[in-house]
Amino acid sequence: MNQVQAVAEQVINVPVEQARAAVADYAGVRGKILTEHYRDYEVRSGGTGPGTVVHWTLQATAKRVRDVLVEVSAPQPDVLVEADKNSTLISTWTVEGSGDTSTVRVVTTWEGANGVGGFFERIFAPAGLRRIHGELLANLKRELEG
Numbered sequence: 001m002n003q004v005q006a007v008a009e010q011v012i013n014v015p016v017e018q019a020r021a022a023v024a025d026y027a028g029v030r031g032k033i034l035t036e037h038y039r040d041y042e043v044r045s046g047g048t049g050p051g052t053v054v055h056w057t058l059q060a061t062a063k064r065v066r067d068v069l070v071e072v073s074a075p076q077p078d079v080l081v082e083a084d085k086n087s088t089l090i091s092t093w094t095v096e097g098s099g100d101t102s103t104v105r106v107v108t109t110w111e112g113a114n115g116v117g118g119f120f121e122r123i124f125a126p127a128g129l130r131r132i133h134g135e136l137l138a139n140l141k142r143e144l145e146g
Helices: 016-024 029-033 115-145
Strands: 002-012 038-045 053-059 065-076 079-084 090-098 101-112
Touching (some): 016 090, 016 115, 101 115
Antiparallel strands (some): 038 053, 053 065, 079 090
8 A cells, every 4th residue: 555645734824822723623613614525524522622523525526535534633732633434544733833823734644545546546636635625724714814
Protein backbone atom coordinates (compact mmCIF):
# COMPACT_ATOMS: atom_id res chain seq x y z
CA MET A 1 0.00 0.00 0.00
CA ASN A 2 1.04 3.58 -0.61
CA GLN A 3 0.32 6.53 1.64
CA VAL A 4 -1.52 9.40 -0.02
CA GLN A 5 -1.59 12.88 1.50
CA ALA A 6 -3.56 16.09 0.97
CA VAL A 7 -2.72 19.36 2.75
CA ALA A 8 -4.66 22.62 2.99
CA GLU A 9 -4.00 25.72 5.08
CA GLN A 10 -5.80 28.99 5.82
CA VAL A 11 -4.78 32.12 7.70
CA ILE A 12 -7.69 33.46 9.76
CA ASN A 13 -7.69 36.85 11.48
CA VAL A 14 -8.87 35.74 14.93
CA PRO A 15 -6.99 34.80 18.11
CA VAL A 16 -5.68 31.24 18.16
CA GLU A 17 -7.94 30.17 21.04
CA GLN A 18 -11.02 31.27 19.09
CA ALA A 19 -9.87 29.33 16.01
CA ARG A 20 -9.08 26.22 18.11
CA ALA A 21 -12.49 26.35 19.75
CA ALA A 22 -14.21 26.64 16.36
CA VAL A 23 -12.28 23.73 14.84
CA ALA A 24 -13.17 21.57 17.86
CA ASP A 25 -16.88 22.54 17.75
CA TYR A 26 -18.41 19.62 15.85
CA ALA A 27 -21.92 20.30 17.18
CA GLY A 28 -22.00 23.94 16.06
CA VAL A 29 -19.36 25.51 13.81
CA ARG A 30 -18.43 22.41 11.81
CA GLY A 31 -21.98 21.85 10.60
CA LYS A 32 -22.17 25.48 9.45
CA ILE A 33 -18.99 25.41 7.33
CA LEU A 34 -19.48 22.14 5.43
CA THR A 35 -19.42 22.28 1.64
CA GLU A 36 -21.66 20.51 -0.86
CA HIS A 37 -19.28 17.54 -0.69
CA TYR A 38 -20.55 16.58 2.78
CA ARG A 39 -23.88 14.84 3.33
CA ASP A 40 -25.65 13.24 6.27
CA TYR A 41 -23.48 15.04 8.85
CA GLU A 42 -24.31 13.76 12.33
CA VAL A 43 -22.63 14.12 15.72
CA ARG A 44 -23.11 10.71 17.31
CA SER A 45 -21.50 11.45 20.67
CA GLY A 46 -19.74 14.32 22.35
CA GLY A 47 -19.73 17.39 20.19
CA THR A 48 -16.67 19.31 21.28
CA GLY A 49 -13.09 18.13 20.91
CA PRO A 50 -11.63 14.78 21.99
CA GLY A 51 -14.02 11.88 22.36
CA THR A 52 -16.45 13.25 19.79
CA VAL A 53 -17.74 10.75 17.23
CA VAL A 54 -19.08 12.18 13.97
CA HIS A 55 -20.48 10.58 10.81
CA TRP A 56 -20.76 12.01 7.31
CA THR A 57 -20.76 10.95 3.69
CA LEU A 58 -18.01 12.55 1.63
CA GLN A 59 -18.84 12.93 -2.07
CA ALA A 60 -15.34 13.59 -3.40
CA THR A 61 -16.36 13.17 -7.06
CA ALA A 62 -19.42 11.91 -8.92
CA LYS A 63 -18.12 8.33 -8.51
CA ARG A 64 -16.03 8.60 -5.31
CA VAL A 65 -18.22 8.42 -2.20
CA ARG A 66 -16.79 7.62 1.22
CA ASP A 67 -18.77 6.75 4.37
CA VAL A 68 -16.80 8.44 7.16
CA LEU A 69 -17.16 7.72 10.88
CA VAL A 70 -14.50 9.60 12.83
CA GLU A 71 -13.43 9.53 16.42
CA VAL A 72 -11.65 12.69 17.55
CA SER A 73 -8.54 12.73 19.71
CA ALA A 74 -6.18 15.52 20.78
CA PRO A 75 -2.59 14.32 21.16
CA GLN A 76 -1.44 17.93 21.70
CA PRO A 77 -3.26 21.14 22.74
CA ASP A 78 -3.10 22.63 19.23
CA VAL A 79 -3.90 19.39 17.36
CA LEU A 80 -7.12 17.45 16.70
CA VAL A 81 -6.96 14.08 14.97
CA GLU A 82 -9.97 12.62 13.18
CA ALA A 83 -9.47 8.87 12.65
CA ASP A 84 -11.99 7.20 10.35
CA LYS A 85 -13.23 3.92 11.82
CA ASN A 86 -14.23 2.73 8.32
CA SER A 87 -10.86 3.19 6.59
CA THR A 88 -7.26 4.32 6.97
CA LEU A 89 -8.26 7.97 6.49
CA ILE A 90 -6.79 10.28 9.16
CA SER A 91 -7.20 14.06 9.20
CA THR A 92 -4.97 16.08 11.49
CA TRP A 93 -6.08 19.63 12.24
CA THR A 94 -3.45 22.01 13.63
CA VAL A 95 -4.19 25.54 14.81
CA GLU A 96 -1.25 27.83 15.54
CA GLY A 97 -0.73 31.55 15.67
CA SER A 98 -0.04 34.64 17.69
CA GLY A 99 -1.93 37.80 18.46
CA ASP A 100 -5.03 38.08 16.31
CA THR A 101 -3.82 35.77 13.56
CA SER A 102 -4.28 32.00 13.39
CA THR A 103 -3.18 29.44 10.85
CA VAL A 104 -5.43 26.41 10.47
CA ARG A 105 -3.89 23.45 8.67
CA VAL A 106 -5.50 20.14 7.80
CA VAL A 107 -3.41 17.19 6.65
CA THR A 108 -5.30 14.10 5.49
CA THR A 109 -3.56 10.80 4.85
CA TRP A 110 -4.75 7.36 3.82
CA GLU A 111 -3.37 4.14 2.41
CA GLY A 112 -3.89 4.25 -1.34
CA ALA A 113 -4.28 1.44 -3.80
CA ASN A 114 -1.42 -0.30 -5.55
CA GLY A 115 -0.87 -0.61 -9.28
CA VAL A 116 -2.21 1.65 -11.99
CA GLY A 117 -5.26 2.66 -9.93
CA GLY A 118 -2.99 3.66 -7.07
CA PHE A 119 -0.82 5.69 -9.43
CA PHE A 120 -3.80 7.75 -10.56
CA GLU A 121 -5.09 8.02 -6.98
CA ARG A 122 -1.76 9.48 -5.82
CA ILE A 123 -1.84 11.97 -8.70
CA PHE A 124 -5.45 13.17 -8.64
CA ALA A 125 -6.97 12.46 -5.20
CA PRO A 126 -4.75 14.84 -3.18
CA ALA A 127 -5.63 17.76 -5.45
CA GLY A 128 -9.34 17.02 -5.17
CA LEU A 129 -9.27 16.66 -1.41
CA ARG A 130 -7.06 19.76 -1.07
CA ARG A 131 -9.73 21.69 -3.01
CA ILE A 132 -12.52 20.34 -0.75
CA HIS A 133 -10.56 21.20 2.40
CA GLY A 134 -9.68 24.60 0.94
CA GLU A 135 -13.39 25.37 0.53
CA LEU A 136 -14.07 24.16 4.07
CA LEU A 137 -11.29 26.36 5.47
CA ALA A 138 -12.51 29.36 3.46
CA ASN A 139 -15.95 28.83 5.00
CA LEU A 140 -14.34 28.67 8.46
CA LYS A 141 -12.56 31.97 7.74
CA ARG A 142 -15.85 33.61 6.70
CA GLU A 143 -17.63 32.21 9.77
CA LEU A 144 -14.99 33.46 12.21
CA GLU A 145 -14.14 36.79 10.65
CA GLY A 146 -17.83 37.58 10.17
